[in-house]
Amino acid sequence: MLFNNNLSKILALISSIILLLICMVISIVYGYADTSFQTAYQAFTQFNDSNEHLIIQNVRLPRALIAASVGASLAIAGVLMQTLTKNPLASPGILGINAGAGFAVVFAMVFFQSTSLQSFAWIAFVGATVATAAVYGISSTGRDAMSPIKITLAGAAMSALFSSFTQGLLATNEAELDQVLFWLAGSVEGRKLELLIAVLPYLIIGWIGALLIAPKMNVLALGDDVAKGLGLPVGLIQLAVGFIVIMLAGGSVAVAGPIGFIGIVIPHLARKCVGNDHRWLIPMAALLGGILLLLADVSARYIIMPQEVPVGVMTAFIGTPFFIYIARKGFRKA
C-alpha cells in the first residue's frame, strides 16, 4: 500500500477531496460550450440570464454532482461486494445488479408509461433487489457454494438474462428504444438536478451505512467462520451489506443508467492506496470513484466532438483491461 501510517492516510484523503473538487470544476467548465473559470464563478455569484450562466447552472452543475455521487456510490458498492463475496471481480455491473435495475426501469417505461422521478428510483430498487437475491440464491446452493467462480457465473447469467429481457422489450417497442437507449448505455448527460435529489436520500443512507459497517467488514474479511467465532452476527451483517449495496447500486442506476467497471477498478486502486482497513478503504474508494467518473465524463465529451460517448462506454474502455488483468492474475492473492 502507498500510505502506511494514519497521518499519510489522512493527507491522502484530503488531497483526494481536493482532487475531486478540481475535477468537478473541470467538469463544469469544459465541454461543447466552452466556458471559463471566471464565467463559472460569476454564474454563482452574479447570475445574469446569459446562455453560459444557464448552461452552467442547469446543465453542468447537476451533471458534475451526479457524476461525483454516482461514481462514489458504485465504488463503495464494489468494495462491499468484493469483501462480502471474497471475489475480486465482484461489482454491481458484473453481478447483474445494474442489469436487473435497468430491466426494471425499461419494463416500467414500456408497460406503465412511468416517467416520474420518484417512481424511477423505487422501480430500480425493486430490480436491483430481485437481481441481488437471485444471484445470492443461485450461488449459495451446491457443493461449491459462494465460491468466487460460482458467484461470478451466476451474476453473468443473471446479467445476460435481464439484458435479453430488456432487448426483447425494446425489439417489440421501437418507440421506447429511442428514449431508453442513451439511458441504457449509462450516462450522466442531460440529467436534471431533481433526479439526483429524488434518490439522494437513499444514496446518503448507503454512504452512512457503509461507513458505520466498515469496522464489521474488517472482521468479515477474515472469513465467515472466523467472524462467527469472534462473535459477529454474520448473517445479519450480510443482510445489512446487501441492503446498502441495493441502495447504492439501485440509486445510481436510477439516475445514470447501468455504468459498469467503476465498482471493479476503484476498490483495487483504493486498496493499493490505503490497504485493507475498511474504515479507510470506503471513504478513499468513494472519493476515487467520484474522480474517475468525473474524468471519464469529461473525456466522453471530447472523443467524438460534437457528439458524446456515453460515460458507461468510457468506463468500459478503462475498465476492461483492468478486469482482464485481475482475471489473469488469479484469485488467490486478492
Added chain:
Amino acid sequence: MQYRTIRLLQQKISFLLDIKATKKISLLFCLVLAMFILSASVGDSFINPLNVFQILFGGGNDFDRLVVVDFRLPRILIAAFAGMALAVAGAILQGMIKNPLASPDIIGISAGGGAAVVAFLAIFSDQNHSLTVSIQWLPIAGFIGATVIGFVVYFLAWKDGITPIRLVLIGIGVSAFMQAMTTMLMLLGPIYRASEANIWITGSVSGASWEQVKMVVPWTILLLVISFFITRHLNVQELGDDTASNLGQPVQKMRFLLLLLSTCLVAGAIAFAGAIGFVGLMAPHIARRLVGSSFGVLIPTAASIGALLVMAADVIGRTAFSPLEVPAGVFTAAIGAPYFIYLLFRNPKN
C-alpha cells in the same frame, strides 16, 4: 443401463450403443420432424399438415407451394440448424468449462457477433444512412465478429495453458466490453439502425432465404459430425486435467480444438439467425436430464432439443401476436430464463 455392442467391418469399427438413450433420441427426432411439419403449416394462412407433406414431395397447389417452399421452409431450416449449432456449442462449452452456467452467450462469442453487426451497419453507411454494400454481407460480419472474439478470449486467457475458470472470467469481461461498444455504435447512428441492430442481437430468423440455407446447412452438418466424434475426448476431460493427460490426452490442444469448434458452430448459427439467447444454456441441461452426461448421446440429444426450441420460438413469434412479428430470441429468453432459474434452484447438487 443397457448397452449393445456393435461391430462393423470385421471388428475394425466398434461402439457401444446405449439402448435407452437411443430410444429417447429417436423419439426426440420424431418430435423435431413433427415440429417441422407443424411450423410449415401454421402462420398467416393455415395449410393442412397433410398438404405440407404433399408439397414436400412435389405435390400441392401453387399458392400453398409458394407459401411453404419460398416463405416458410428457409426460416424453419435456419431456425432448426441454428438451434442445433447453439445447443451443441453450449454442451461442448459446459463440458469443457465443467460448469453448467457456461454458454456462448456468457463467454462473449455472441456479444462479439453483435458488436460486429452494428459496426458493419455503421461503417458501410453513407451520409444518408443508406447502406453502401449489400445487406447480404451482414451475416459475414456477424460470423467474423464471433470468431475473432472467440480467439481474443482464448488468447487473453492463455497463461501457460488455458484453465476453464480463466476462460470464463475473461469471456465475461470481453462480453461486457463488446456490449458497451454495441451500445455506443447504436447510439451514434440513426434510430432505425439501432432498432435493426437490436432485432439482430435479440435473434430472429425472419430474413431467412434459400441462399442462406445453402450456406448454413452444410457448414452446420459438417461441424455437428465433427463434434459427434471429437466429444468423446470431453468425457475424458471431465475427469480432470491430470487424469486426462495421464490417459494420454493432449489437454491443451484438445481444449483449443473444442473452443474452435464451438466458436465456429455459434458463429455460423448467429450469422443468420442472430444472437438467439439461452438455447446454448438450456438445451444441454435438458439433454443431460434426459440421457445423462456421456457426450456420445448428449450431443444428438442436445441438438434435437435446440432445434425444437428455436423452431417453437419462431412459430410462436410469428403467430402469437400476428400481424406483429416478435423475434424468436424474445421467446427463447422468455422460456429459457425461468426454466434455467428453476433448474438452478431445484438441482443444487449439479
